Amino acid sequence: MSPVELVARNDLYTDGGTAQSPLEIREMTVSYGDQPVVYSVDMTVRPGAMTAIIGPNGAGKSTLLKAALGIVPALSGRVAVFGRPLENARHKIAYVPQRASVDWDFPTRVSDVVMMGLFGQLGLMGRVRGLHQERVYTSLARVGMQAFADRQIGQLSGGQQQRVFLARALAQGADLYLLDEPFAGVDAATERAIINVLHALRDEGKTVVAVHHDLSTVRSYFDDVFLINRRKMGAGPIDQAFTVPALQATYGGRLAEGQVAQLALDAG
Amino acid sequence: MLADALLLQLGYNATLVAFGATALGLAAGATGAFLFLRKRSLVSDAVSHATLPGLALAFLIMVAFGGDGRSLLGLMAGSAVSAATGLWCVSALTRHTRVPEDAAIGAVLSVFFGFGVVLLTVIQSVPSGRQAGLEGFLLGSTAGMLFTDAVIIALGGIVVLLAVAVLRRPLTIVAFDPGFGQTQGLRVARLDMALMLLVMAVTVVGLKIVGLILIVAMLIIPAVTARFWTNRASVVVILAGLFGGLAGYVGAATSASAPDLPTGPIIVLTSFVFFALSMAFAPERGVLAALMRHRRFERLVHLRQGLLAMAQGQHVYESRTRRLLRRQGFMRPDGVPTATGKNEAARTLRDEARWQVVRASVNLSDLAMRDDGLTPTEDVLTADQIAEIDRRLGPPEAV
Numbered sequence: 001m002s003p004v005e006l007v008a009r010n011d012l013y014t015d016g017g018t019a020q021s022p023l024e025i026r027e028m029t030v031s032y033g034d035q036p037v038v039y040s041v042d043m044t045v046r047p048g049a050m051t052a053i054i055g056p057n058g059a060g061k062s063t064l065l066k067a068a069l070g071i072v073p074a075l076s077g078r079v080a081v082f083g084r085p086l087e088n089a090r091h092k093i094a095y096v097p098q099r100a101s102v103d104w105d106f107p108t109r110v111s112d113v114v115m116m117g118l119f120g121q122l123g124l125m126g127r128v129r130g131l132h133q134e135r136v137y138t139s140l141a142r143v144g145m146q147a148f149a150d151r152q153i154g155q156l157s158g159g160q161q162q163r164v165f166l167a168r169a170l171a172q173g174a175d176l177y178l179l180d181e182p183f184a185g186v187d188a189a190t191e192r193a194i195i196n197v198l199h200a201l202r203d204e205g206k207t208v209v210a211v212h213h214d215l216s217t218v219r220s221y222f223d224d225v226f227l228i229n230r231r232k233m234g235a236g237p238i239d240q241a242f243t244v245p246a247l248q249a250t251y252g253g254r255l256a257e258g259q260v261a262q263l264a265l266d267a268g
Numbered sequence: 269m270l271a272d273a274l275l276l277q278l279g280y281n282a283t284l285v286a287f288g289a290t291a292l293g294l295a296a297g298a299t300g301a302f303l304f305l306r307k308r309s310l311v312s313d314a315v316s317h318a319t320l321p322g323l324a325l326a327f328l329i330m331v332a333f334g335g336d337g338r339s340l341l342g343l344m345a346g347s348a349v350s351a352a353t354g355l356w357c358v359s360a361l362t363r364h365t366r367v368p369e370d371a372a373i374g375a376v377l378s379v380f381f382g383f384g385v386v387l388l389t390v391i392q393s394v395p396s397g398r399q400a401g402l403e404g405f406l407l408g409s410t411a412g413m414l415f416t417d418a419v420i421i422a423l424g425g426i427v428v429l430l431a432v433a434v435l436r437r438p439l440t441i442v443a444f445d446p447g448f449g450q451t452q453g454l455r456v457a458r459l460d461m462a463l464m465l466l467v468m469a470v471t472v473v474g475l476k477i478v479g480l481i482l483i484v485a486m487l488i489i490p491a492v493t494a495r496f497w498t499n500r501a502s503v504v505v506i507l508a509g510l511f512g513g514l515a516g517y518v519g520a521a522t523s524a525s526a527p528d529l530p531t532g533p534i535i536v537l538t539s540f541v542f543f544a545l546s547m548a549f550a551p552e553r554g555v556l557a558a559l560m561r562h563r564r565f566e567r568l569v570h571l572r573q574g575l576l577a578m579a580q581g582q583h584v585y586e587s588r589t590r591r592l593l594r595r596q597g598f599m600r601p602d603g604v605p606t607a608t609g610k611n612e613a614a615r616t617l618r619d620e621a622r623w624q625v626v627r628a629s630v631n632l633s634d635l636a637m638r639d640d641g642l643t644p645t646e647d648v649l650t651a652d653q654i655a656e657i658d659r660r661l662g663p664p665e666a667v
Contacts, residue, residue: 071450087453095451102445106305107501116441119452124434152499157637168448 012080020083022176022207028077030067052212052222059229061211094169096179111149117171139170159190179210270525282524284418285410289516291425297512300487301505305443316480317377318354319347320384408479408532424473478532485536493543496550515539579613
């Protein structure tokens with residue numbers, strides 16, 4: 001194993017075959033004002049895997065995703081999506097934002113929100129046809145929300161709102177799914193429904209990356225972890241990277257004694 | 269007289285004004301709907317007030333080049349430039365300093381307007397300025413409207429409407445979820461700029477009819493009116509356009525029916541009438557509907573609590589509950605349950621027991637979310653599910 005991995009600058013955009021990483025981030029630095037929240041982070045997502053981004057509060061987990069997608073500007077860094085610049089690969093990505101990021105009193109129905117996922121295909125003036133309606137319906141059915149298609153979004157529970165966001169991502173038919181805390185503030189039934197959908201996506205060969213908070217479920221839900229606390233603190237398959245020393249390095253004193261014991265136990 | 273006006277029987281000028289006002293109202297309503305959805309209604313206030321100095325400067329420049337300075341196109345161009353400058357100031361202040369947007373709007377709006385008023389005073393002292401009637405642009409003045417003015421206004425309105433139609437999808441997405449819009453390849457900043465350009469166009473087009481102070485009303489009121497009637501953004505936009513157009517038409521016609529009725533303010537008041545009626549009477553979101561819904565809800569709570577108390581053989585103390593129970597024939601005036609009351613109480617108790625089973629059940633947990641203590645299980649469960657639960661519960665208790 002070489003101590004330093006040397007990569008030629010132009011190597012990032014290879015536009016190459018199926019082994020190509022769905023998301024590759026190089027030397028990404030993001031700051032809010034004069035405060036860096038993500039510092040020189042490299043990330044390579046394994047194709048067809050489910051990756052959890054974990055780290056303490058304010059560690060830059062969500063920011064890393066948002067910067068990778070161009071939602072917040074990065075100070076420096078480059079992003080390749082399936083070996084291509086982001087702008088040429090947007091149709092391959094579906095993003096599920098944090099539920100709290102939108103106004104749920106906005107005048108729109110569940111089916112309208114999911115239809116927004118088809119904007120890439122409809123464009124400015126494309127007519128909504130039967131096949132589009134069908135797509136919206138099947139996406140809603142996959143998350144168990146087909147009965148709510150005509151509801152105003154404000155009438156939904158938190159878990160249902162999260163499922164609608166997931167349905168919008170499914171409607172896009174993307175190959176890479178980026179989710180920002182999909183399990184935050186949802187009930188157990190919704191968490192189960194969402195994880196089932198995500199596992200199904202992975203089994204279809206799609207790649208899933210999710211910002212995740214609950215350390216106790218990382219092992220059962222995900223294949224890979226990416227540890228971040230401003231800097232990259234570790235990455236790789238669960239059994240190699242999700243270790244007590246790595247977590248202690250990432251969380252510092254913020255990891256409770258009991259948590260450490262439990263994780264050590266889980267690791268066997 | 270008003271009927272004549274509404275049927276456009278009041279002569280050439282009134283007809284021109286009515287057509288112009290309708291086109292303006294349609295465009296302003298539809299554009300304002302997106303402003304409202306994006307929660308940036310107040311920005312339009314800064315844009316409109318910032319037109320004044322440009323208007324005055326355009327007049328001075330045209331006079332300096334030997335014109336009479338009253339060309340509507342020239343004045344519109346000048347006001348557009350200064351509105352854009354005002355808008356730029358607001359966004360620069362918000363982006364590069366710690367001044368929040370509402371404060372930036374307040375500062376820019378008043379400074380530009382103040383500067384404009386000073387320029388107007390200067391113009392008043394120039395001989396050719398006195399007859400120019402520039403102060404008519406403050407509140408609109410339709411008395412001397414020309415055919416070409418009406419055509420310019422109508423064309424401007426149509427162009428704005430077309431642009432709104434083309435941009436409706438991206439504007440809606442960005443208003444609801446800008447982060448998601450960005451991932452769809454939409455340039456949020458550019459779309460916001462496009463929306464502001466449309467607002468500016470509406471303002472400039474509307475200067476002649478409603479004037480720069482009241483144009484905000486034509487942008488905002490139709491949108492909030494429309495919101496009472498629908499839960500869909502696309503319908504809000506269409507309804508806002510229709511409300512705006514109708515207010516423009518009715519307002520312009522009304523103001524023509526009596527001498528010295530100012531057109532702009534009458535249009536705004538007409539718009540307000542639509543708003544007030546919608547607020548009161550709209551189904552679902554209107555005030556009356558909400559009031560009735562709440563009364564019904566309270567009645568249901570009282571009845572159910574009363575019936576459950578009766579089922580358990582307790583005395584009902586709450587006077588409103590007793591009144592409701594008596595009115596339903598569930599209770600005699602002396603407080604003793606009637607036969608139907610006993611039946612109903614038993615049914616309610618049964619329903620409550622069924623809900624308990626639903627709440628405790630693993631595979632019905634999705635349905636348990638609909639338990640609000642009021643909805644009967646019959647509305648939520650299938651007949652088979654109820655039969656299954658009843659089998660588990662055994663025969664119902666009599667009251």
